[in-house]
Amino acid sequence: MVPQARMTAWEPDTITIRGVRLPVSDLVNRSFFEPTQIEALRARLQAGQPFPHLVVKDLFNPQLLELVTEEFDQSQWIDVRSKYESTRRTALGAHLGPASQLYFDLVNSGWFTEWLSAVIGVPYLLPDPKLFGGGLHESKPGATFAVHRDFNLHRHLGLKNEMVFITYLNKGWQPEWGASLELWNATKDKCVTKVLPEFGYTLLMPHGPASFHGHPDPMNPPDGRPRRSIAAYYYTSPNAGKTREDQVSSIFIKISPLDKLKRVAQMISPPLLWSAARKLIKR
Incomplete structure (x- = not known):
């Protein structure tokens, strides 16, 4: 992983990855962090159907996301195959490319998790630097992911799962290709909302007893392209705010x-x- 580290250069207020200069101030769209915007985002999230969720567009610098996409071919993968899902994810605690690591450095930072807490209304959010269940995700044509609800507790830490945060990386994805994330109602009998996995779309999905989602029908892009995303989970401790x-x-x-x-x-x-x-x- 040392050669990858050499591809990242730091200059005053600028990060350069593989020759692409990224101004630090432009890595995320700062307008989303204005107090009035936070209130508007929280209202939109709470109004989401069939359960609270929020989709925002262009939260991250597109050049950063393009650099992340380039790193999928060099990642350490674990294949997940069962009658309920077909996908692959980066290994727990995997060494990531510099752009992917930069993305997670951003979303796991203190100021970013404070923003997430304000938007979803849950204080003391904790990131997971090893990215259990998260990291880079990729599905091939024909892949499915049965409708499900995510885990309640982190398998290794015992922390309570509060939210999954997903950024999609698929340019020009068409609805008829399938693999839109389907959000199902509490009675688990129909899809209410579909989230297109289009490049630059970010989904904030708080975990709850009714947060059923998936893409149960096989995806069928005509050119054989994969479906790609990058994800992080956030947690809370049962003792948060209660210590003496x-x-x-x-x-x-x-x-x-x-x-x-x-x-x-x-x-x-x-x-x-x-x-x-x-x-x-x-x-």
């Missing part, structure tokens, strides 16, 4: 008698009582 100060603070060997007394009081006091006492002290 004595559990998350550094422990010093030598502390003042007053601080020792405070620590003992905090350990024996119910969290609500301690919180109320701190508010009174601050007045």
Whole structure:
């Protein structure tokens, strides 16, 4: 992977990958991050049918996405074959090409996950740098993915699955070729919405008890092209927002008698009582 790393160059405010210069300020469309736009996006997501979801266009610099697409042929793949699905995904924790890694550096960053939290209304979102279930995805002609709901918990970390985030990479994809992502109703008897896997479309799909989706009919592009996308999952911890100060603070060997007394009081006091006492002290 060292030769790939050499294909990436850093200049002030610019990243160069395989000769393509990408201004750092243009890697994502900053207009989506304006407060008024966040409110509008959240309203659109909540209004999504048959369950909350959101499709946005041109969130990412198209040159970045084109560079990501170029790296599919050099990726480490795991084939997934069963009577329910036919696809392949990059291996867990795989070494990615520089453009693909840059994409995930963006979507896994603190400021980006804060934006996602604001849009979907779920605080303390956590990314997964090893990309369990995510990474680069590719399906060949004839592939299907039966209607399903995603996993509830990360298999290795036990964190709660909150959302999948997918960017599609297929230029000129036509609806009649199949493989649009179908969103089905809660009774699981019909498709309500279809998301075309067109280049530059990004889907935010919160996980929930009714979030059934798939592309159950075999895809049939006339020229044999694959269906490609890049995906990341986001999680929350069951303890998010619930930790006590004595559990998350550094422990010093030598502390003042007053601080020792405070620590003992905090350990024996119910969290609500301690919180109320701190508010009174601050007045």
